[in-house]
Amino acid sequence: MTGTQTTWTTERIALLKNRIDAGLSCGQIAREIGVSRNAVIGKATGSACRASRAQPPGSQSGGAPRTLRAPGSPLSTEPS
Numbered sequence: 152m153t154g155t156q157t158t159w160t161t162e163r164i165a166l167l168k169n170r171i172d173a174g175l176s177c178g179q180i181a182r183e184i185g186v187s188r189n190a191v192i193g194k195a196t197g198s199a200c201r202a203s204r205a206q207p208p209g210s211q212s213g214g215a216p217r218t219l220r221a222p223g224s225p226l227s228t229e230p231s
Contacts, residue, residue, distance in 0.1 A: 159194055163184055163186075164194070166183070166184060167180060167184065167191065167194060167195065170183065170184075171195060177191045177192050177195070
């Protein structure tokens with residue numbers, strides 16, 4: 152692999168976490184930090200940044216538990 156490699160310094164990681172918490176896209180963060188979008192995605196998914204990200208709307212955490220239907224049972228409980 153050739154090219155310039157950037158190092159994830161403590162300052163860059165802090166900036167990454169701050170920008171993720173602010174809701175910026177990976178592309179926006181990449182332009183601000185001076186790295187590729189893929190580098191931002193890789194660092195955000197492979198580091199402690201995961202814990203600081205907000206849950207996406209409709210995620211399972213914090214909501215009512217899902218109820219699963221038995222295989223072969225009808226999708227609706229309404230009489231046909």
